[in-house]
Amino acid sequence: MTDETKPTLVLDHVTKRYGDFTAVDDLSLQVRPGRVFGLIGPNGAGKTTTIRMIVNITIPDSGRIELFGQKMETRLQDRIGYLPEERGLYRKMKVGEQLKFFAELKDVRGKEADERINRWLEKMDLSDWKTRRTKDLSKGMQQKVQFITAVIHNPDLLILDEPFSGLDPVNVELMKETILENKREGKTIILSTHQMEIAEKLCDDVCMINRAKKVLDGRLREIRHSFSRNAVALQIAGGDGLLDDKSLVVNVRQNGDDTEVLLAPGVDAQILLKRLVEAGAVVNKFELAEPTLHDIFIEKVREAS
Amino acid sequence: MKKFFTVIKREYRQRVRTRFFIVATVIGPVVLGLFGILPVYIANLNSGAATRLAVIDQSGKLYDAFEHALTTEETENLDSTGEKTQSNPQMQRDAQFGAQRFQSELVLLNGRTLEQGKRDLNERVRANELDGYVIIPPDVLGDGKPEFYGRNTGDIFTRESVADRLSRAVREQRLAEKKIDQRVLREASRPVTLVSTKISDRGEEKVSGSGFTLVFSFGLLIYMAVLLYGQTVLGAVIEEKETRIAEILFSSMRSFPLMLGKLVGVSLVALTQLSIWAMAFALLAGFGAGMAAAKGVPTNIPHVPPIVFVCFLLFFLLGYFIYATIYALIGSMVTTVQEGGQLAIPVVLTLLAGFYFVFPIIRSPNSPLAFWASMVPFLAPITMMVRITTETPPAWQIILSLTIGFATVVALVWLAARIYRVGMLMYGKRATIPEVWRWIRQT
Numbered sequence: 212m213t214d215e216t217k218p219t220l221v222l223d224h225v226t227k228r229y230g231d232f233t234a235v236d237d238l239s240l241q242v243r244p245g246r247v248f249g250l251i252g253p254n255g256a257g258k259t260t261t262i263r264m265i266v267n268i269t270i271p272d273s274g275r276i277e278l279f280g281q282k283m284e285t286r287l288q289d290r291i292g293y294l295p296e297e298r299g300l301y302r303k304m305k306v307g308e309q310l311k312f313f314a315e316l317k318d319v320r321g322k323e324a325d326e327r328i329n330r331w332l333e334k335m336d337l338s339d340w341k342t343r344r345t346k347d348l349s350k351g352m353q354q355k356v357q358f359i360t361a362v363i364h365n366p367d368l369l370i371l372d373e374p375f376s377g378l379d380p381v382n383v384e385l386m387k388e389t390i391l392e393n394k395r396e397g398k399t400i401i402l403s404t405h406q407m408e409i410a411e412k413l414c415d416d417v418c419m420i421n422r423a424k425k426v427l428d429g430r431l432r433e434i435r436h437s438f439s440r441n442a443v444a445l446q447i448a449g450g451d452g453l454l455d456d457k458s459l460v461v462n463v464r465q466n467g468d469d470t471e472v473l474l475a476p477g478v479d480a481q482i483l484l485k486r487l488v489e490a491g492a493v494v495n496k497f498e499l500a501e502p503t504l505h506d507i508f509i510e511k512v513r514e515a516s
Numbered sequence: 517m518k519k520f521f522t523v524i525k526r527e528y529r530q531r532v533r534t535r536f537f538i539v540a541t542v543i544g545p546v547v548l549g550l551f552g553i554l555p556v557y558i559a560n561l562n563s564g565a566a567t568r569l570a571v572i573d574q575s576g577k578l579y580d581a582f583e584h585a586l587t588t589e590e591t592e593n594l595d596s597t598g599e600k601t602q603s604n605p606q607m608q609r610d611a612q613f614g615a616q617r618f619q620s621e622l623v624l625l626n627g628r629t630l631e632q633g634k635r636d637l638n639e640r641v642r643a644n645e646l647d648g649y650v651i652i653p654p655d656v657l658g659d660g661k662p663e664f665y666g667r668n669t670g671d672i673f674t675r676e677s678v679a680d681r682l683s684r685a686v687r688e689q690r691l692a693e694k695k696i697d698q699r700v701l702r703e704a705s706r707p708v709t710l711v712s713t714k715i716s717d718r719g720e721e722k723v724s725g726s727g728f729t730l731v732f733s734f735g736l737l738i739y740m741a742v743l744l745y746g747q748t749v750l751g752a753v754i755e756e757k758e759t760r761i762a763e764i765l766f767s768s769m770r771s772f773p774l775m776l777g778k779l780v781g782v783s784l785v786a787l788t789q790l791s792i793w794a795m796a797f798a799l800l801a802g803f804g805a806g807m808a809a810a811k812g813v814p815t816n817i818p819h820v821p822p823i824v825f826v827c828f829l830l831f832f833l834l835g836y837f838i839y840a841t842i843y844a845l846i847g848s849m850v851t852t853v854q855e856g857g858q859l860a861i862p863v864v865l866t867l868l869a870g871f872y873f874v875f876p877i878i879r880s881p882n883s884p885l886a887f888w889a890s891m892v893p894f895l896a897p898i899t900m901m902v903r904i905t906t907e908t909p910p911a912w913q914i915i916l917s918l919t920i921g922f923a924t925v926v927a928l929v930w931l932a933a934r935i936y937r938v939g940m941l942m943y944g945k946r947a948t949i950p951e952v953w954r955w956i957r958q959t
Contacts, residue, residue: 266767268937285770293767299760304530315522316768360764 217280219244219368219399220265225274227260234260235271236423242368242401242416247394249414249431250403251504256420258403259296262372265401266293279367289317292366296373296403298357302346306337306356309345310363317364324363331359335385350377358386362393369393370401375409387413407504419508426511435501438510442500443480444469450492459483471500520773527752527781532788541789545796566617567674570637570649572625575656579622581685582652586618618677623649634665641667650678657690730905731874734828735898738835739867745786745836746843746864750856752778753847753936766937775933776926779844783837827904827914834921835897839864841928848936870898881907890917893924 220242227235235257242248250258263269264276267283276283279290301309307328314324332338335355340348345356354377362369371390375383390413394400404410410417411431418428427434446468454460454472460483462473474483484497502510531537569586573579625633630651640646648666656662664678691701753775756762765774842863843856850856873895877886881903890900890909896917903909 263763268763268766288768291767293764295760295763295767297760297763299756299762299764301530301755301761302759312522312526313764313768316519316765318518320518 216243218242219279220401221275221277222261222265223275223277225261225264225271225276227264227269227271233423235264235420237274238420238423238425239274240418240425240428242399244399245394245397246415247390247400247402247413249410249417250401250420251405251407251410251417251508252420252426253405257423258405258420259372261420262293262295262370262401262403266291266370289364290367292361292364292369294358294361294369294371294374296376298354300345300353300356300360302344304345305342306332306345306348307341309356310359313360314363317366319364327363327365328359331363334389335359351379351382354378355382355386358389362389366398368399368401370403372403373405374402375404375406407508411504417504419511421508421512421515424515426515427507431504434507435504438502438507439499440502441474441476441478441480442502443472443474443483444496444498444500445472445494446470446496447487448493448495450487450490453486453490453492459486469496517773519769520777523769523774523777524781524784527778528784531748531782531785537785537789541792544789544793545800548793548797549800566619567647568645569618569620569678570623570640570646571620572623572630572633572637572649572651574630574654575652575660576654578652578656578685578689581688582650582682583620583622585681585684585688586620618681637665641665648674648678650682652682656686657693731898731902732871734832734901735867735871738832738839738897741786741790741832741836742839742843742864742867745782746840746860747853747857748785749779749782749840749843750847750860751853752782753844753932754850754853754856757851762936771933771937772930775844775848775936776929779837779840779929783840786836786840823908824904827901830918831897831901834893834918834925835867837925838893838897838921838928839867841925841932845928845932845935848932848939866894867898870895873899874902877902878906882909887913891920893921896921 218241220240222238222240225235225238226233238257238261250261252258260269264271265278265283267285267288278287281287301312304312310328310331311324314320314328319327328341329338332341335358337352337355337359340352345353348356354374358371358374361371369390374386374390378386387409390400390402402410402413414431416429417431417434419426444466447470454463454470457475459475459478460472461475464471464473472483474480480497480499484494487494487497571579571582573582623633623637628636634651637646637649641648647668648664651663651665653660653662662682664675666674668674688698691698756765843860846856846859846863850859873885873889876883877889877899880886886899886903887909889895890903890913892899900909900914900917904914
């Protein structure tokens with residue numbers, strides 16, 4: 212998984228406008244194979260429009276999209292699995308027939324299709340619902356059926372637009388596990404979400420979009436590292452006066468049970484720990500605090516405006 | 517291509533299996549049967565009690581003739597041998613259908629004044645011993661005006677019948693006084709029967725006269741099919757918009773095979789149903805004809821040459837598809853079926869425009885007007901059928917007309933697919949014409 216690996220997907224200066232409204236503005240990004248790529252940003256940032264261009268529902272006004280090293284075309288659609296944000300299933304169709312239909316639309320037919328459908332229903336704990344009409348299913352179940360339609364043809368690239376909405380905690384875990392399983396099988400996954408905490412846990416790379424523009428992209432670890440602000444999360448008793456020393460600590464913030472301190476420039480966390488122990492404080496927790504995606508995002512958006 | 521069939525299969529199976537489809541398919545022939553059998557049955561019923569009339573005959577010589585006219589059917593259609601002619605069975609049935617029976621009695625004034633007689637009769641009408649009475653004036657054969665008094669003068673059927681039958685009595689009386697024999701008169705006024713023979717490339721053919729009716733029922737059939745299934749096509753196109761499945765569909769296939777697949781799928785459902793109905797109708801008609809033949813009533817099943825039958829099928833398909841596609845096109849622009857239904861009506865009415873061309877084309881089926889009218893796809897199903905049944909045009913014209921027609925269908929589907937694809941990305945609003953135009957150029 213080096214940077215030299217040929218990217219699965221390349222967007223090159225892609226722009227899409229609807230009338231006067233620019234939905235995606237000069238967006239460039241690369242998605243590398245076998246990784247979970249997070250497309251994150253607030254609602255209305257342009258995530259869905261970007262995805263629609265990737266799956267060839269709409270065509271960019273300008274710019275180039277390349278998938279598996281080829282220019283985007285209808286034939287490549289069969290190698291993509293797509294879970295759209297606005298979900299839709301035929302309400303009156305039985306679950307099994309519905310899955311068969313979508314499998315055939317992706318050129319998976321006959322016995323092969325039946326086997327895969329049964330396997331997935333089993334996995335998603337939906338086997339008992341195969342002959343029921345879709346409208347009789349709960350929202351979470353429908354969501355899982357929809358997910359099966361996205362993976363039934365064993366796609367090389369899986370695009371999931373807000374896959375966790377409407378799921379209960381148990382199913383969120385099931386979904387996360389399934390996504391990671393796909394990654395282990397070498398699939399490339401694009402995960403679009405505005406839930407930063409989930410993106411943080413699942414993604415290898417992220418691209419942040421705000422108001423149609425890319426604000427940041429790269430490996431999640433590197434991004435967080437580059438944004439690390441020399442901060443420490445503490446749980447201590449005693450030694451309080453020490454934190455008022457401006458030559459040591461520039462900012463103190465209470466975050467739940469944690470006390471978050473921002474160290475003065477040039478001060479190493481080790482020095483703080485040493486000084487705390489010397490001052491007789493009881494240290495219950497001492498952790499180097501990396502900024503969350505949420506923090507980074509807020510910071511970037513503030514920067515831009 | 518496989519995906520195209522996948523769409524057809526889904527549309528077809530989902531619809532054919534609905535309870536609604538099955539019920540409608542069964543109910544159709546039953547209703548048809550009822551409409552075929554009921555009128556005949558009703559016609560055979562006695563049309564209620566006889567209407568009771570009293571007659572004051574001031575002329576003193578008309579009552580017998582009037583009574584005869586009241587109690588017997590019109591005999592104009594009898595020829596000299598007293599046998600019913602075959603010339604107009606329809607009229608005979610109508611006469612029978614509207615038959616009204618009368619009972620009459622002659623009332624003599626016996627010294628009473630006319631006023632007193634009327635007063636007495638009024639009493640009897642009020643007491644419901646009579647339904648009405650007629651006063652025949654003395655100079656009824658001249659300018660005298662008979663009068664009808666009744667409880668229900670608003671009943672125009674009775675009034676008309678009385679007037680008719682009284683006229684008949686008066687006419688017969690006048691003829692008798694001029695010493696003219698009824699039979700001589702009937703013989704003299706018997707109409708001629710015109711036998712028409714069509715000269716075509718295949719020589720001379722007797723014309724059954726059914727061509728005109730054939731075309732009209734043909735047009736009506738297309739119209740019915742479009743009205744019945746147009747809404748279904750509309751619903752099929754809008755379905756994914758409402759449930760937003762469209763995104764998955766578009767991420768899996770092109771919009772043109774999708775749209776065409778939907779149209780063909782729904783149309784196969786329509787054709788399945790129509791075929792079942794047609795077979796039921798054929799069975800019923802065959803059964804009816806058999807029944808009639810058994811009763812000795814000659815039936816005339818129109819002879820349709822096979823080539824006309826093939827054209828009939830082809831142009832029916834063309835007519836159906838052209839208008840069904842318009843529903844698909846409208847479906848691609850709107851967001852709800854209700855909206856679409858309203859928009860579709862004016863467009864489908866253009867089908868009726870085809871009927872306006874029927875008369876000029878029947879008069880000269882090879883005129884330039886006829887030619888061009890049969891090349892316009894929206895008119896061709898009706899106009900070309902008129903030409904085929906009157907004076908069959910050269911084969912190349914029929915083929916050209918069909919080609920133009922089906923090419924138009926494909927073009928319309930393509931257009932619908934294009935509008936649909938762009939339109940679905942802007943949920944929840946109806947497209948304006950400029951927007952639609954922009955969408956067509958987009959993508």
